[in-house]
Amino acid sequence: MVFTVRVSVAVPAAAPGGAGDLVTAEAVALDLRPARLGSRAVALLIDILVQAAIGGCLMLLAGVTVAILPERVVDDALVGTVWRVLIVLVLLAYPTIVETRTNGRSPGKAAMGLRVIREDGGPIRVRHAFTRALVGFTVEWPGLLLPFVTWAGSLTTMIASGRGRRLGDLAAGTLVVHERRPAPSRFVPGMPADLQAWAATADLSAIDDELAGAVRQYLSRAPELREPHFGTLQRMLAAEVEARVSPPPPAGTPPWLVLSAVLAERRRRYAAQLAAGRLVTERVLPGFGRRPLHPPIPAVRRASPLR
Incomplete structure (x- = not known):
């Protein structure tokens, strides 16, 4: 059958064992293009700006709330707890919720045409997004544990990985791929x-x-x-x-x-x-289906004189 022929054509063209080859649970090979350091760095910068804006708004709201509370209620422990909660919300809860709700497309990744998927090509769940955010929060960005050392380790891991995976991806079993893949131009022979x-x-x-x-x-x-x-x-x-x-x-x-x-x-x-x-x-039908270069200007009715 013709259908069998078409499937056979597509199989040999894939590069077995390539960096972008994924095998789903149904044993279907997916040819995906992993995101590298450049595009992911730009996406991270956009996400950082979004998180900074959200954090600024939350801090302003928290500052106003603390200011209107009675003085006997406000102390250093309360202020410290509020700031810690805000940091956890912005750097841990926010990326977890956003990547789960958007199916792996944070604002930065959406702007760069990227998406987070599982190693088998499926969509990520809450546990994947939370693991990525937790590793990023504690190790990568901002990295509460030895920031400069962990930053260098994360960068080295991403460069050395064949699929551009960072530490959070390795821990969560995910990777970031390009959604928009340029279609290659292929030559088709003409008439002999x-x-x-x-x-x-x-x-x-x-x-x-x-x-x-x-x-x-x-x-x-x-x-x-x-x-x-x-x-x-x-x-x-x-x-x-x-x-x-x-x-x-x-x-x-x-x-x-x-x-x-x-x-x-x-x-x-x-x-x-x-x-x-x-x-x-x-x-x-002359002119049917063609848009005029200069659309007609609607006639302007002359206003009636005032009486």
Whole structure:
């Protein structure tokens, strides 16, 4: 079936054992791009600014509340307890709640297109977010235990990790990945000159979109494939295409030339049909579907004279 062919094309292109390969509980390999030090540092800076703003507002509110309390109630112990509670809320409770509620996307990570996920590719839970925040609070940032030493250790761990994981990620079993992955531009061969006359007269109506998509995927990723996958997939696709094309291609034509010719001719016919449809639409409904360069200015009614 065509579906089987499409799955087979995608498997060899993945790099086994790569830094971005994750295997889910269903044994499905995910090709993800781990976030590195640069993007995570910018995201951390944004999160620090947000936390500083929230902490400033809470401290202002706490200061006003303490100021209006009776003097016999306020003492050094109360003030110290309030400040400690605020620090825990801002540096521990806030990141835990935000990463849990937003599915691993704090304001800084959302701005940089990052997300925290589990090692198996699933969404994080409260325990993962709390572990990350707790390790960051005590070791990494701000790091209550030997700040400068732990900062250097965390930075070294992130640089040395193949997936850019910090100490909090190692403790929680998580990692940070890019949500927005740039789509690589792939080259698809054009029409072979020797097969142009045959393709122009061939009946391609039996080749559906699914089979054409499988051929396009194979041709665009052929340089990444290795034997025996390269030859096996080429023969399977060529056999199915030739069985649906009439008349058959010239004898002795290499399979990859047949695939390229069929795909290019199908694309040419689709473009011709689209252009013809646009001409008919323009003839029947001139200007339909086009936005004017200068939208008309609504007429202004003259105000009636005052009486």
